[in-house]
Amino acid sequence: MSTVVKFEKVVAVAGSFPVLTGLDLRVDQGEVVLLRGENGAGKTSFLRTCAGLISVNSGDACVLGFDMRVDRRAPRRYIGLLGHENHLYRDLWVREHVEFRAAAAGAVESDTDAALEKVGVPEQLWTVPIGSLSAGQRRKVAIASLVVGRPRLWLLDEPHATLDTKSRENLDLILGEASASGATIIFASHERPPGNGLASRVITMGGGRVLEDSGAR
Amino acid sequence: MTVVTTSRVKMTATPITRVLGVLALAATGLMALLGLVVSPADVVQGEAVRMLYLHVPSIWIAYGAFVLTSVSSVLFLRRSKRRADRGRHYDRLAGSAAEVGVVFAGITLITGMLWGKVTWGTYWQWDARLTTTILLFVTYLGYLALRRLPADPMVRSRRAAVMALISFVNVPIVHYSVDWWRTLHQKASLSVGRRPEITGEMYWTLLYSTVAVTIVAAWLIIHRYRVIRLEELRDEEALEALISSRLTKDDGNN
Amino acid sequence: MLAETLLVARKDLRVEWRAKVALGQVTPLALLILVVFAFALDANTSLLKLGAGGLYWVAVLYGGTLLIQRSFDVETDDGNMDAFRMSAISAPSLFLGKALALFVQIGLLELVLGLGIAFFYEVRIVDWALLLVAATAGTVAFSVCGVLWGVMSAGLRVRATLLPLLLVPVLTPVLLAGSRAFETALGVRADAGWTWASLMFVIAAVHTAIGLGAFGFLLEEG
Numbered sequence: 001m002s003t004v005v006k007f008e009k010v011v012a013v014a015g016s017f018p019v020l021t022g023l024d025l026r027v028d029q030g031e032v033v034l035l036r037g038e039n040g041a042g043k044t045s046f047l048r049t050c051a052g053l054i055s056v057n058s059g060d061a062c063v064l065g066f067d068m069r070v071d072r073r074a075p076r077r078y079i080g081l082l083g084h085e086n087h088l089y090r091d092l093w094v095r096e097h098v099e100f101r102a103a104a105a106g107a108v109e110s111d112t113d114a115a116l117e118k119v120g121v122p123e124q125l126w127t128v129p130i131g132s133l134s135a136g137q138r139r140k141v142a143i144a145s146l147v148v149g150r151p152r153l154w155l156l157d158e159p160h161a162t163l164d165t166k167s168r169e170n171l172d173l174i175l176g177e178a179s180a181s182g183a184t185i186i187f188a189s190h191e192r193p194p195g196n197g198l199a200s201r202v203i204t205m206g207g208g209r210v211l212e213d214s215g216a217r
Numbered sequence: 218m219t220v221v222t223t224s225r226v227k228m229t230a231t232p233i234t235r236v237l238g239v240l241a242l243a244a245t246g247l248m249a250l251l252g253l254v255v256s257p258a259d260v261v262q263g264e265a266v267r268m269l270y271l272h273v274p275s276i277w278i279a280y281g282a283f284v285l286t287s288v289s290s291v292l293f294l295r296r297s298k299r300r301a302d303r304g305r306h307y308d309r310l311a312g313s314a315a316e317v318g319v320v321f322a323g324i325t326l327i328t329g330m331l332w333g334k335v336t337w338g339t340y341w342q343w344d345a346r347l348t349t350t351i352l353l354f355v356t357y358l359g360y361l362a363l364r365r366l367p368a369d370p371m372v373r374s375r376r377a378a379v380m381a382l383i384s385f386v387n388v389p390i391v392h393y394s395v396d397w398w399r400t401l402h403q404k405a406s407l408s409v410g411r412r413p414e415i416t417g418e419m420y421w422t423l424l425y426s427t428v429a430v431t432i433v434a435a436w437l438i439i440h441r442y443r444v445i446r447l448e449e450l451r452d453e454e455a456l457e458a459l460i461s462s463r464l465t466k467d468d469g470n471n
Numbered sequence: 472m473l474a475e476t477l478l479v480a481r482k483d484l485r486v487e488w489r490a491k492v493a494l495g496q497v498t499p500l501a502l503l504i505l506v507v508f509a510f511a512l513d514a515n516t517s518l519l520k521l522g523a524g525g526l527y528w529v530a531v532l533y534g535g536t537l538l539i540q541r542s543f544d545v546e547t548d549d550g551n552m553d554a555f556r557m558s559a560i561s562a563p564s565l566f567l568g569k570a571l572a573l574f575v576q577i578g579l580l581e582l583v584l585g586l587g588i589a590f591f592y593e594v595r596i597v598d599w600a601l602l603l604v605a606a607t608a609g610t611v612a613f614s615v616c617g618v619l620w621g622v623m624s625a626g627l628r629v630r631a632t633l634l635p636l637l638l639v640p641v642l643t644p645v646l647l648a649g650s651r652a653f654e655t656a657l658g659v660r661a662d663a664g665w666t667w668a669s670l671m672f673v674i675a676a677v678h679t680a681i682g683l684g685a686f687g688f689l690l691e692e693g
Contacts, residue, residue, distance in 0.1 A: 011460065015369050016452060018460045051557060055371075073687075077559035085550030089482070091490040100482045104475075104558050129489060207463050352640050359637045366627050372691070376623050379685050380637070383619070386677050387641055394644040394670055398651065401662065 003062070004029050004153055004184040005050055010059035012049045019045035019054065021208035027186060031215075032179050034199035035188040042208040043188035044084070047155045050186070051081045064153060077105075080151030082159055086142035090131035094121060097130055098144050105149030115148040116141075120170050135162040143171060147178075154178060156187035172198045229443035234436065241436045244429035256422040265335040270422055272328035274430035275321045276346070279353060282318030282434065286311045286360075287385035290378035297375070305449070308374040311381060312364055313441035317434055319357040325350050345396040352391050356384050370452075472567075475560045479568025483542065484575060492541055493576045498583050501534030505587045519592040524653030527588050528609065528646050534580045536635050539617035542573055543625045543634075552626055555690065562687030566618055570682070573614040581606055597658035601665060605652035608671035612645045615678040622689050645671055 005027040012020040019042055027033055035043045048054045050063050052072035061068035064075040089097050098112045116126060119140040125133065130141060139162045146154070154175070160168045175185050175198060187199075201215035230238075252270040259266035289311035296304025329347050330340045341347065364377045487493050508526050512518050519526070546552055555565065585606070588594050596602055620638045624630040648667040655664030 013456070016456055018456065018463060021460055021463045053553060053556060073556075076557045079557060081553065081557050083550055083553060085553075087550050087554035089486055089545065089551065090548065091486045091545075092482075093489070096485060100478070101554075103478050104560050106559055352643055355636075356640045359633075359640060362633060362636060363623070366633070368627055375691075376689060379681075379689060380623060382685075383641070383678070383681055386681070387644075387674075390670075390674060390677070391640075391644050394647055398647060 002029050002065070003027070004031075004064055005186070006060070006062040008060040010049070010061050011057045012045065012054050013057050014045060014048075014054050018057075019208055020049060022059065023209045025203070025210055025213075027184060029184050030179060030182060031201060032175065032185045032199050033187070033215075034202045035186060035205060036190075036202060037188075037205035037211075041205040043205055044157050045208070046205065047081070047157055047186065047188060048083075050153070051079055051155055052076055053081075075153070078152040080146040080149055080154050082142060082146055082154075082156045084157055084161075086138050087145070088130045088138060088142060091129060093127050093129055094133070094141055095126040098141065098148055101145040102148040107148050107150065111148050112144075115144040118147060118174060119144045120167060136164060136167060139163055140167060143174070147174065150183075152183055154183055154185040154187070156185070158189055159187055160189060229440050229447065234439055237432065237436050237439070241429075241433045244432050248426050248429040251422045251425060256418045259419070262336055265332055266419065268328050268332040268335075270426040271430075272325060272332060273423060274427040275325040275328065276350065277427055278430055278434045279318050279322040279325050279350065281431075282314045282321065282438070283353065283357070283388065284385070285314040285438075286318065287381045289314065290381035290385075293374065293378050294382070297371075305374075308378065309442050309445045309449070310438075311378065312445055313438050315357060315360055315364075315381075316441055317437045319354065319361060320437075321430075321434065322350060322354040322357060326354060343399065345392075345399040348395050348399070349388075349392045352395075353388060356388065360384065472561065472564050475564035476567040476571060479560065479565055480571035480575075483545075483569060483572030486545055487572070487576060493538055493580065497534050497537045497541070498580050500537070501530045501580060501584060502587050504530045504533055505584065505591055509591065516593065520594060521659055523588045523592040523594045524657055524659060525646075525650035526592075527584055527653060528649040530584050530587075531577070531581055531609070531613065531649075532639070532642060532646060534584075535577050535613045535617065536638060538573060538576050538580065539613075539621045539638070540631065540634055542569060542576075542617070543621045543630075547626050552690070562690060563683045565690075566622075566682045566686040569621075570614045570618045570679075573617055574610055577610050577613050577617075578607075581610060594657045596656060598656040598664070601652060601668065602656035605649060605656060605664065605668040605671070608652075608668050608675065609645055609649040612671045612675040612678070613642065615675050615682060616641055616645070619678055619682040619686070619689075622686060645674055648674075 003026060005025065007023050007025045010020050010023045011018060012023075021042075023042070023046065025046075035046065037043050045054060049056065049061065049068070052063070052068060052075060055072060056068050064078055066072075066074040068075075089100075092100070095112060095116065098116060099109050102109050102112050102115075116123075121137060121140050121144065125137065130138060133141070139159075143159065159171060163171065175187075179185055201213070203210055203214070204212040248270065252267050256267070256270075258264050289307045293304045293307035293311060296307060326347070329350070333342055333347075334340050360377060360380055363380055364373060366373060505526065508522075508530075509519060512522070546555060558565075560568075589596075616638065620641060621634060624633045624637060627633060648670045651662055652664045652667040652671075654660050655662040655667075
């Protein structure tokens, strides 16, 4: 079991605001971690720092074996990030978009159909422009874009938002499968009940650092 | 730079710059004397030639400051590549040089236009020098606009630095193409952009004026640099305060 | 790298094909500018003929800036820039891919504008080779500069006004060179048209070199 994320006293600044104020955390491969905390606690910032989008001011940060202070771009190709936004090209058809993301991630384009089926986007929508889909369908397309890349580390910010009950359960299934095949998953959620049974560990954040950790080591 | 904490420093002066400042004042005074009184009027242009004692050094500073900005930007990029927070002094220098440069570019244009009105009869001629200067002026404005944008300070500095670098390559291209264009298309009827032959006393006055204006520009750049440094110190202190206040707050209550 | 470049270019062109902004909005607008010039110059046919070379490039500048803006609006929408940054595609490929897509779009715009000046301003083409080479050179320069400066102002709040402010001074030598080259090709004046065309290639080359090196750097947010 290798360590996928290792943060020690990490301070990260975005703009002129300290979004992480001395965060300590270690996540090993295969874990499914739920991040909780109020608005402004730093959940999104933590995910973005793991993805290398926010630079580390001080402390030690290691993601997938890469030192984030030396080269924060290095781990990105192995990471699947889903933010609050969906990162979708509104004008493209559903299938065209996911095909592009697949090719960009070095996956085979035929994986696209499988991914779309998995997330539950009906086939008749595959040739529809993304802009005309409902919010929930768009979220599913965004998730499919992630699935198709087979990331080693999943960083998800409120992934269940806008999804209906059935789709939420489906997402949990997908994440469970990914975890079983060796991927590590960290997701932030306000969900009640918290993605139950899915997460093996719950971390509560506040003020830019970890307050409680159910699986601390 | 001996600048201490923000709360204690009220001025950006140090012994060196005080001396420099007095020198600049004296030099300017002497320049005025030489330029307006002592040096002779030109045979062809009359008193209008005196404008050139300010116009020509201003171009020199405008372009010189531009080169300084570009070189500083390159150094900044190289330094900050190795460690994200290194090299900020180069960025500050680039910014202060650009501000002084844009002012002198403006002076170049205004004095050029006034000189043109007296000698050519019109405020503007599409000659190589004026045209290139106005493009340099607008490029500066764009650079300064980029530096002022609401964004992460590091991002801002880096983008501005890349812009300075590209402009460093671009401005000579602009200069060359405009120059070549005007050489090809000069209207024979108007003697456009004919600068007078400068000799004797006028030559020395011009040379001296260049030195005087350079001293003034140096003084301005140093002070502007220090003001930027103070602004950054103030922001850093604010950030430290924010960090410590977040650290001492209770669980998650913002 | 070639495969990645083509992938990005294809994506951009497909987005355009679906949205039809370049075709449906920008091109008619640029064409309209040619008409507006006629109003401004009092439909003085000899003046328009003389100025056709320059007016063409002004219209390209206008339309081109809109297309560059659009190219980056697509990326900053819906947090797509983050997806760009997280992508396994190398930054130079992203740069070239977007430049290639812009080249195609601006090229098509120029085709229409070329027809425009042929019909509206009644120009005669004397030197086809020079015209095509100059148009290509200018288009490459516009595309490469556009992507480089577009990314520099991308994601920043006032980018709609910042982009033209940064872009236009940079493109003035291209405008200058393009106009002079076209004037020679249209028989308006005997000039060093080929030298002007080469100048545009030089500008394009310089910006390509810088873009390949700096694009990844510029993509970062902080």
